[in-house]
Amino acid sequence: MSVGNFEELKAHIGHKIVCVHYHNPALSTCENVAIECETCNEVLMDFDNLHQDKQKMTGKDLLKSGIVGLMKDRKDITDSVAYAKDLGDKVFDDAT
Numbered sequence: 001m002s003v004g005n006f007e008e009l010k011a012h013i014g015h016k017i018v019c020v021h022y023h024n025p026a027l028s029t030c031e032n033v034a035i036e037c038e039t040c041n042e043v044l045m046d047f048d049n050l051h052q053d054k055q056k057m058t059g060k061d062l063l064k065s066g067i068v069g070l071m072k073d074r075k076d077i078t079d080s081v082a083y084a085k086d087l088g089d090k091v092f093d094d095a096t
């Protein structure tokens with residue numbers, strides 16, 4: 001959703017317009033930058049970061065992401081493999 005002509009942009013005159021970026025904390029990259037109308041909560045113009053595909057996630061990035069060790073203090077999980085399988089089963093059961 002973005003503006004494509006004079007009338008669509010004119011509709012936002014006097015509104016609060018901001019330039020924001022959408023950041024992927026796991027990869028430490030900016031995925032998208034957008035000019036948005038906060039008044040209408042609408043993206044007026046946006047661009048994806050075309051260079052992000054070349055950046056691969058390293059083991060270091062994964063550690064920094066906070067995902068690793070997230071459940072290390074959970075006492076109710078004794079078998080992490082069984083827990084992950086059970087969680088996966090629940091997610092896919094709910095989705096159907």
Ligand SMILES: [Zn+2]
Pocket residue numbers: 011012013015037038039040041
């Ligand atoms: Zn607007």
